[in-house]
Amino acid sequence: MEETIAVLGGGAWGTALAVSALRGGHRVKLWARDRALADEISQHRTNRRYLGEVRLPEGIAASDSLAETLRDASIVLSVVPAQATRSVLAEAAGDMPDGVPVVLCAKGIEQKTGKLVSQLAAETLPDTPLAALSGPSFAADVARGLPTAVTVASEDGDLAHDLAERLSAPAFRCYSTDDLIGVEAGGALKNVLAIAVGAAAGAELGASARAALVTRGFVELRRLGVALGGHADTLMGLSGLGDLILTCSSEKSRNFTYGATLGRGQSPEGLKLAEGVATANIAAELADRYDIDTPIIDATVSLLEGEHSVRELVASLMARPVKPEDHI
Numbered sequence: 001m002e003e004t005i006a007v008l009g010g011g012a013w014g015t016a017l018a019v020s021a022l023r024g025g026h027r028v029k030l031w032a033r034d035r036a037l038a039d040e041i042s043q044h045r046t047n048r049r050y051l052g053e054v055r056l057p058e059g060i061a062a063s064d065s066l067a068e069t070l071r072d073a074s075i076v077l078s079v080v081p082a083q084a085t086r087s088v089l090a091e092a093a094g095d096m097p098d099g100v101p102v103v104l105c106a107k108g109i110e111q112k113t114g115k116l117v118s119q120l121a122a123e124t125l126p127d128t129p130l131a132a133l134s135g136p137s138f139a140a141d142v143a144r145g146l147p148t149a150v151t152v153a154s155e156d157g158d159l160a161h162d163l164a165e166r167l168s169a170p171a172f173r174c175y176s177t178d179d180l181i182g183v184e185a186g187g188a189l190k191n192v193l194a195i196a197v198g199a200a201a202g203a204e205l206g207a208s209a210r211a212a213l214v215t216r217g218f219v220e221l222r223r224l225g226v227a228l229g230g231h232a233d234t235l236m237g238l239s240g241l242g243d244l245i246l247t248c249s250s251e252k253s254r255n256f257t258y259g260a261t262l263g264r265g266q267s268p269e270g271l272k273l274a275e276g277v278a279t280a281n282i283a284a285e286l287a288d289r290y291d292i293d294t295p296i297i298d299a300t301v302s303l304l305e306g307e308h309s310v311r312e313l314v315a316s317l318m319a320r321p322v323k324p325e326d327h328i
């Protein structure tokens, strides 16, 4: 059934999801706060700043007006960075159509509050049905029509299933779950670990170190994800293991690239958005609060704060007391 999907955010992921929705047979409106960007997307069918040379299909109605974008929408996708989501949803609240679900697509934890994106959205939009979409999906791949699979989560499992059907497209397969927290935790924490793994790659520590870091990092992701209220099984899925594999294995990941830049001893100034930078510190604080052991996340914070080099941090990880291999 054709419906109107409103996308809030004109960056790489917002534009790619708009393209996917269009391919799924829907009308698509997109809000970008920058009018020049909205015009470029609507009229020139490119988004050079965020998506490079990808040519967009015809039909994305982009605007810098939230009211215009949200009018007649039957699904709203929120695709601004995690740290900006609260303010954008607050600005949009007055124009949000009644009862229409908002699908949260950012991957992060709010620095100031330690809240997952759905938790901060519930404060801003208390009467709105909420869901999250997460999984292994580089914007450039999705915009080009390369296939992938993601998970749509809502505490209301029927809503999650319904949204997964409505958001699926020929090259975009959506699964569903009622484990909203698990899906959000997986998406947020893999970004922090991708910085760590990127740093090891940048410092040329070898493929064995990379595999060991991904595996032990995944244990930390599951420990903390479960402490936050997610299910361990969910974190074995697309938004957890799946996204961790993707982002820890490719320079196409901005988080991996951020870490690799630090690992090479270079300045990360001018790099694209890396959500893990904003999430690392609060993730480590949450781990402390729940008394969870997260040495790789802690080392990532130390690296980001410039306290130690990659080699020093790896040496201290290697010097930890020998213990049985726990899996969560």
Ligand SMILES: NC(=O)C1=CN([C@@H]2O[C@H](COP(=O)(O)OP(=O)(O)OC[C@H]3O[C@@H](n4cnc5c(N)ncnc54)[C@H](O)[C@@H]3O)[C@@H](O)[C@H]2O)C=CC1
Pocket: 009, 010, 011, 012, 013, 014, 032, 033, 050, 079, 080, 081, 082, 084, 087, 088, 105, 106, 107, 108, 137, 138, 139, 140, 272, 273, 275
């Ligand atoms: N790029 C990707 O491959 C994927 C990204 N994501 C997630 O989607 C979220 C957005 O990422 P991208 O679109 O890739 O980032 P981006 O950096 O390409 O674009 C971010 C967009 O948000 C806008 N923005 C930033 N602050 C804003 C504010 N305060 N108010 C209004 N607009 C604001 C920017 O102007 C830009 O249009 C992130 O949480 C990211 O982790 C999820 C899956 C894939």
Ligand SMILES: O=C(CO)COP(=O)(O)O
Pocket: 107, 135, 136, 137, 138, 139, 191, 194, 243, 246, 247, 252, 253, 254, 255, 256, 273, 274, 275
């Ligand atoms: O979340 C992503 C892929 O699933 C995108 O990863 P980066 O934000 O590291 O580019």
